[in-house]
Amino acid sequence: MPIEHAAAVKLSEQYQQVRSLSEKLASKLQNEDTIIQAMPDVSPPKWHLAHTTWFFERFILKENDSSYVPFNPQFDYLFNSYYETIGSYHPRHSRGVLSRPSMDEIYEFRNHVDEAIIQLVNQFESQLPQEIHDLIEIGLQHEQQHQELLLTDVKYNFSCTPLLPQFAEPKTFQLPQSNTETTYINIEGGLVEIGYSGAGFSFDNERPRHKVWLEPYRLASHPVTNGEYISFIEAGGYEQPEHWLSDGWATVKKEKWKHPLYWRKTEDGWYTFTLTGEKKLSLDEPVCHISFYEADAFARWSGKRLPTEAEWEHAMASIPIDGNFAESECYHPVVDHSENLAPFKQVYGDVWEWTSSPYTSYPRSKPLEGALGEYNAKFMCNQIVLRGGSCASSQSHIRPTYRNFFPADKRWQFSGLRLAEDQS
Amino acid sequence: MPIEHAAAVKLSEQYQQVRSLSEKLASKLQNEDTIIQAMPDVSPPKWHLAHTTWFFERFILKENDSSYVPFNPQFDYLFNSYYETIGSYHPRHSRGVLSRPSMDEIYEFRNHVDEAIIQLVNQFESQLPQEIHDLIEIGLQHEQQHQELLLTDVKYNFSCTPLLPQFAEPKTFQLPQSNTETTYINIEGGLVEIGYSGAGFSFDNERPRHKVWLEPYRLASHPVTNGEYISFIEAGGYEQPEHWLSDGWATVKKEKWKHPLYWRKTEDGWYTFTLTGEKKLSLDEPVCHISFYEADAFARWSGKRLPTEAEWEHAMASIPIDGNFAESECYHPVVDHSENLAPFKQVYGDVWEWTSSPYTSYPRSKPLEGALGEYNAKFMCNQIVLRGGSCASSQSHIRPTYRNFFPADKRWQFSGLRLAEDQS
Amino acid sequence: MPIEHAAAVKLSEQYQQVRSLSEKLASKLQNEDTIIQAMPDVSPPKWHLAHTTWFFERFILKENDSSYVPFNPQFDYLFNSYYETIGSYHPRHSRGVLSRPSMDEIYEFRNHVDEAIIQLVNQFESQLPQEIHDLIEIGLQHEQQHQELLLTDVKYNFSCTPLLPQFAEPKTFQLPQSNTETTYINIEGGLVEIGYSGAGFSFDNERPRHKVWLEPYRLASHPVTNGEYISFIEAGGYEQPEHWLSDGWATVKKEKWKHPLYWRKTEDGWYTFTLTGEKKLSLDEPVCHISFYEADAFARWSGKRLPTEAEWEHAMASIPIDGNFAESECYHPVVDHSENLAPFKQVYGDVWEWTSSPYTSYPRSKPLEGALGEYNAKFMCNQIVLRGGSCASSQSHIRPTYRNFFPADKRWQFSGLRLAEDQS
């Protein structure tokens, strides 16, 4: 059954909004910046721009538009990220050697695909098949994910240049800081349900909604702040193996970690590099750019623990989704200035919150059919779930059921934590 | 409250039984064999003999016997495995360079500690404190774990010598093969309980008993056999990325895996190296020496899945613990020859069964106090749970609630799988 | 004693010629191309442009012009290559992450330094001190070396992009191919002299002129051609360890070498990537982009050997320095089309010729004083001497006594070989 005309119109609008944000972000860069890959985990901004476009070409236009002429047949090799079932691809760690295609060509590629997508939607008028609608929607969600990665990757790349460039001008919220202290809120638990069950978009990894048993627990009202994290550092947290998982301690020693990523200690106190340049560390902002290992060690040192993802979702399901997202253009977590009455603060936006839950499939979960089945399911090993979105996420991209995931040692995302504990 | 005299006597008997098994196993080796470490994951047999002894010296004698004279103060450095909170230790990957202390010295060390432990128990007569009893018990469980590792490590070491030595003479069960085919048994699920709650010994990672919700599921009556696994190989399983987790596929390509560890294809069919020498592969034996990645890929290719550890434990809780353990001295899984009426076969012994569950702490779990808190808890990251024990485990060591765990790419343990699926 | 006015004028002219060539080469690149470092041995073109400029700033302006204001104090860290005695520097293998300073800033830097140098020379009028003259001269020689590296590095970078971009339009010599076959010319040897002794510029590693005893030998009239090298490949040269040095054979196996760098075999024969795009391999061109190991193995397989650097220099001392240099803008070796009567062909230009001589200091050699002593002397270990210049060298840069040097496994320079043998 085709979707209604209004929905198709809305989709076209979303398409243009999302696509143009990528270009707006890229416009803040010089051409030389677009090709940097300062470590294997990051991708050059140019690659993000091309890969997200290839996603629409490969999964929508090539499959559903017999008249479509691919922009350049070599792009299937260059801009496939990891879809093994559709062919070989350029090695991930070598994306930074692809000085060509040039930025000009990539913008041509984007225009070429954008025109074809809009034409495809328009040609159906009020008869847009559900399947195409859903593929475009997933393509947009996918592009939003890469917009966040573009921001985190540029931040990492820029941090490797001693000149410490600014991606954007500093910007701060106008509202006064909220006065609320961190408190712990009791939650009953019992046989609850988590996972997505509504009519809107969700990824396959959020479904189905399913029952989980939770013992009574308590969850902190606020994320952990820089000031609290400095107490851990000053108490010797990075020198004391007893707080750390075995793999975490090995990483601390190998990487010589002494503090979160991007921090620098000076005689004048702590500084941190941000997308708006290096700045003095604000003690009341949520701590950020820590690995799961550090989040877990901090929690142990605090006599608390990380929440499971079920505990997190059950508690946060009804908290309004507003906060410091990419739309605010701060590109950095801010101090709590919330005015709402919800018991939990800074739940959405600011920082992704590490949970204690390894990333696994939900009971009776079904991956998408075909190559898009590789989108999420094949990564369900050796990764940990994070919840809530960050200052680099688009607000429209985040849901209470949204599951982000990264390996336990990664720090270049805007990742922090919120503490939990058992009810006694 | 001290434990009763009978329990102390029983403990002394167990002590002598367990300790003498280590020496019996080592007696099958030549002195040169005892110092081999053919990869970082394995330890030299000599090191196992010394480390298990050090465990009693360090955690019991030094803590509870003020008159005890340590055998050699350097052994704290040499034979501490990973207890960060009690001091530095010799690097794990370099255990194979420690040609000294010699085997003769290590046997002297064992005698020295054995005499001190027996004397310690005897001196209390009928007043053995519960705490010392429990420490000795955990020391014996620990030694049983290292007995299994000694067997798997010797197997790996011997496989690296083109001469393919025998650890033991081949031995087979006398009973005829059972005729039962693999079937799938329905299990209701619902709000069930798993975890240990009895009075006997259990590790901290098995506690507390707690509620879990299970959807209705089905579990295979038998582990997957070599014959079934060969079908996967012959269907191109190792060449088709669609069955594999992303990390698994990367491992397959990097390690050039084409079949389970120890297999070798000849014109005359498949052969496998065993602790009793290389032998022709038996199609009806459970498949063994596969990683989690291979178990998971096989399950996907089969249209099934791995069970969670909760599904496994709930189904197997009442199955009798007998089977092909180290006591049988086969040191290799055998074909099913069970005569009992239990619906599930070869549950205990033969092969450890990979579950789909990452190794995490149970709700409200508490690690042991002090350095022994490092025994299990700090490994709860990047590991997968296996259940049921193997042909290299001691029968007295295994419980339905017992949780073994290894990283997803490890294959040198006797590890296989049993399939599960959702009830439709 | 200051140098004469005419010499100062000539130096200024050379300065402008050499400096502008760097910019002319860079102008053929897009901005994204200037920051690529596809392997640790290459540097981004942008880095070459900045480093050569920093060389003038650091060694001439800062030392000799008290009024000079450094362009950016951080450039000492960013653009010092390897001068340990003057301070720390950005790691070589990470030059490709420096997207900033931008190309615009680097051109500003170049202008800033150029103006200061010209002003410095001018202010002395006819009194330019010899020392400053010599430093500027070494700065220009240095920049010419980096111009060659810029070409070889761009070639390597471009070869990693499947789009195989062109650096320049193809261009060929107009002259007809020479008809001369390779012959071997007898050379007497005896107690000869090599090394530089004239009044012009030479590097410290070419001095002093000194005696060497040579047994009678024979040297090939031409470099080895692609056609001759293909015979080696087709005879199984890359599969037969008997031709190879031990380290060479290990490299062949590890790197899976089957042919020179940049070659590709198709159904239509061999192709090679060049700075003017991929083209069909010409059998009569000198073979190029081979390591010392390959040159040595080819020579052994041929029943010949490589010449020592003394044999090469003694034979070539009177051969005119003309040929296919960077000035011809071919950027690739060409077939012999020489018209002169010299017995040896394609001696200078086309390809650097591997000798059998490890790079060591000449007897009684003295490195330059101060930090510039690090220029050459500290690399006299684990490197092999090459002679004669290549199609990427400037003609004005090459002398008979010129010593180039690279590790035995490097292939990204325009490196080939000429055969030698003992007189019987």
Added chain:
Amino acid sequence: MPIEHAAAVKLSEQYQQVRSLSEKLASKLQNEDTIIQAMPDVSPPKWHLAHTTWFFERFILKENDSSYVPFNPQFDYLFNSYYETIGSYHPRHSRGVLSRPSMDEIYEFRNHVDEAIIQLVNQFESQLPQEIHDLIEIGLQHEQQHQELLLTDVKYNFSCTPLLPQFAEPKTFQLPQSNTETTYINIEGGLVEIGYSGAGFSFDNERPRHKVWLEPYRLASHPVTNGEYISFIEAGGYEQPEHWLSDGWATVKKEKWKHPLYWRKTEDGWYTFTLTGEKKLSLDEPVCHISFYEADAFARWSGKRLPTEAEWEHAMASIPIDGNFAESECYHPVVDHSENLAPFKQVYGDVWEWTSSPYTSYPRSKPLEGALGEYNAKFMCNQIVLRGGSCASSQSHIRPTYRNFFPADKRWQFSGLRLAEDQS
């Protein structure tokens, strides 16, 4: 022409002497010691015992005795070191995993081969072919080389065990220390000859004798001592890049070198590990266990240089070959106690002396025919020549023309240096 009977008798005697020394050295080890390979450069003692035996089996018995029955056909794979042209072999870095064949089997192998060799020699009576004589001679020289390696390898292996075992009881020379100070002796140079030309045994790499031009030079009477080397350390030599070759400085930083291998600084001064246990460092003994990089840096810091191998050989050709060799069973360099009147002291024995000469072939040199051509020639790249023998060499093994060679970063041989300088 067959060799004379007396020569055959002498060869048999040498055979028994050399072979029995290997077993005498091995008898000082426990069985567990014989299989240790604490780094890839060393081989397990057991492997040395078997490989030297395999050398006789493979190159003499299999080629010249049609009735010979190989001891075990798998030994060709296990104990071939690096002869590519005769078949594949066990990887060098994994020799330490070969717990089997056991020591008992290896002694059986040695006996088996010894009997066959003696029988082969005897069967010819007075008609032993020159070729077989020469092969046995090279086999014995080869075994002497491995006897030295066995000593240096055991030393390295033992140094990795915190228990620091003794290989032998300490032993010291009875003679009083010589009173001579280090002086520099002038040597004329000119057109001299080096290389072997006599009738006795020499390796192919020592031949032919050939002319070399030497500028007038000066050579130190004594090797550099520990005391002199400590001055370099205390002056900051390991922290100052200006003394070091570029590759050397990179190694110092990567390996965190602060002093020679086996040294340890205590409050009580410097200690060093030796084959007779750890002992206080003697300031007057020659410095030992330094790399070429350290020798070269020390020489630069001293305002001197290393001699070339031609300078060394020309100066030392007539110095008597006596000194502190393996026969003295000190297994460590000693202070000079020479009584002879030769101008140069401790030339032979004590420590190998690094020269400045890369290891290359002599003019008109011819490697041995066949697989034994791989013995020396294929290593003529990336290695530096050492001269004079050490306290671990057999006296009967060393000649003035003898060329030892190791990569510039190796330190586990008994390697030191003697200074040289140009005559002014």
